Amino acid sequence: MFMKHRRLFNALIVTGCILALFSVDLSAEMRKGAISLNPQIGGFVFEGNQNIDNDLTYGLGIGYSFDENWAAEGNFNYVDTESVSPRGEDVEAYLYRLDALYHFMPDSKLVPYVAAGIGAIRVDGGVDDTGTDPLLNYGAGLKYFLTDNMAIRGDVRHLVVDGSSGNEIDNNLIYTFGLTYLFGGEKKMAAAPPPPAPAPQLVVPEVKPAPAPEPMPEPKPEPVAPAPAPEPVTPPPPPPAPEAKVIVLDDIHFDFDKATLTDEAKSLLKQNLQTMKDNPGMKVRIEGHACAHGPEDYNLRLSDRRANAVKEYLVNGGVSADRLSTISYGETRLAMPEVPTPQNKNSNEAKANRRVHFEVLFQ
Known part of the structure; x- marks a missing residue:
């Protein structure tokens, strides 16, 4: 009986792995409407007065998520053990449970x-306390997601x-x-990024030409000879318009799935930092x-961490x-067109897109 149930448990794990391979394009972590398959192995501890040895347990659970936090699960566990007696008679226990689960930090x-x-537990075999008894249960656990659709669980x-x-x-x-x-x-749908702020416009003050001097009164004619007419005064040309000062800060780039600054990024940031110190109004x-x-x-959260690391x-x-202000665009504004595959995560296009860009708002 023990070997039969162990073969069944191994078959369930293999089946779950195959199903997970065909569902890799689904969304990640805890999510509303998801169905879960939970093969498990562990230990079962009986109270001493039951005269039953503690032993391994195998089980399978099926669950449904009502939302990101709340879920329901049905679980079955099997224990193949023996009684605490000189004869050591075989004992089998069958555990059935219907549980409610509340998940914390469902997005992590x-x-x-x-x-x-x-639920209920049924005990068969060489002990006095046999039959099916009702039960209540409570406890806690952890899930750690290895992929979008698979997690290890305790x-x-x-x-x-x-x-x-x-x-x-x-x-x-x-x-x-x-x-x-x-x-x-x-x-979950990523929130649409806000529209970019309009580019700042450089306002050039209007330079008015200097006013022409008032005409001088004509001199009274002399009895001998009239005075010569004054020469016209030419106004000076207007001063040239001031040239707009253009400042460009270099983009910095990151390693795959990282928000930590590389040595190359820090070197560029030192230059950008000095430029901002030289232009305090920027x-x-x-x-x-x-x-x-x-x-x-x-990717939206990752790009936000990168922007805040630079800030x-x-x-x-x-x-x-x-x-300084920050904004995250995730993968919505690629610098170079990119088709993601498992083999090209370090392509030139992918490296160019993992970046922080600086937009000068005021100089």
């Missing part, structure tokens, strides 16, 4: 949760079992480790961008924070 890779539910539950005598409570414990596969569900908008690899909502560097270098 590490998702803790709490759970509680009802879970521990306290089982409060209403014993067959009707007037005693058995306290059992089950702890499991396994995998969670997600299928379907609604993908304000700058820092634009964060990402390449097209990965989900849109993740922090400039502020630490002595630029006032009120001269």
